[in-house]
Amino acid sequence: MPRLDVRDIPPVNRHDRIHDEFDGIAPGETLTIVNDHEPKPLYYEMAAEVPDFDEEGYEVRKDAPDEFVAEFPKVEG
Numbered sequence: 001m002p003r004l005d006v007r008d009i010p011p012v013n014r015h016d017r018i019h020d021e022f023d024g025i026a027p028g029e030t031l032t033i034v035n036d037h038e039p040k041p042l043y044y045e046m047a048a049e050v051p052d053f054d055e056e057g058y059e060v061r062k063d064a065p066d067e068f069v070a071e072f073p074k075v076e077g
Helices: 010-022 042-051
Strands: 003-005 030-035 059-064 067-073
Touching: 003 010, 010 030, 010 042, 042 067
Parallel strands: 003 030
Antiparallel strands: 030 067, 059 067
16 A cells, blocks of 8 residues: 655645655555644545545544544545
8 A cells, every 4th residue: 555654745745746646546546644734635635626536435543643644545447
């Protein structure tokens, strides 16, 4: 499962990098994002703009105060 830790990426560049990574995964795969905050704005952006994003399968958990792990699944073919 592809995993991207964006905590070291400047915030202004994070969404573009995440979109690029998501575009590169196969249908049915899930991109796991590690972030320093809950990625609600990204979730809403993906839901509105990315038809291949399976928003029903989205999950997020807080593993530490500065570590949120979010699952962004891509719809199957």
